Amino acid sequence: MMRGLLRGGRILSESVAELAGICEGEWIVGEVADTGPGIPPEEQPLLFRRFFRGRASHRQGPSGTGLGLAICKEIAELHGGRITLESDGIPGHGSAFAVWLPRAPAEPPPA
Numbered sequence: 359m360m361r362g363l364l365r366g367g368r369i370l371s372e373s374v375a376e377l378a379g380i381c382e383g384e385w386i387v388g389e390v391a392d393t394g395p396g397i398p399p400e401e402q403p404l405l406f407r408r409f410f411r412g413r414a415s416h417r418q419g420p421s422g423t424g425l426g427l428a429i430c431k432e433i434a435e436l437h438g439g440r441i442t443l444e445s446d447g448i449p450g451h452g453s454a455f456a457v458w459l460p461r462a463p464a465e466p467p468p469a
């Protein structure tokens with residue numbers, strides 16, 4: 359899932375540390391960042407729609423389906439979580455995605 363969020367870049371070391379599971383209150387947050395083309399602000403509301411392919415896909419060519427992020431979003435939401443995105447859209451500044459998942463209850467539910 360985290361690989362599906364990245365493009366033209368690498369997982370930054372500090373983000374890998376966060377992947378190990380940073381707890382923000384009731385949430386576990388996994389963050390990945392790349393050094394790729396970034397995502398323009400006007401594309402950001404469309405990005406998680408099925409079959410949407412944006413500016414960065416022009417480099418990628420026809421190989422993608424536009425389903426990767428929609429699937430990631432659905433997986434996160436099925437776990438009661440969500441995905442957030444930060445990018446200023448400037449090529450080379452990259453993009454950062456965070457996957458927020460609710461922490462499991464400390465006590466297992468009664469049998």
Ligand SMILES: Nc1ncnc2c1ncn2[C@@H]1O[C@H](COP(=O)(O)OP(=O)(O)OP(=O)(O)O)[C@@H](O)[C@H]1O
Pocket residue numbers: 362363364365392394395396397405410411412413414415421422423424425426427428453
């Ligand atoms: N890390 C990223 N950096 C820049 N643009 C991105 C990034 N991830 C996704 N995008 C943009 O969002 C669009 C949708 O991404 P998505 O992963 O859903 O589809 P895709 O990569 O085109 O195809 P695939 O279904 O093979 O993943 C991409 O076409 C691209 O324009």
Ligand SMILES: [Mg+2]
Pocket residue numbers: 362422426427
């Ligand atoms: Mg993809």
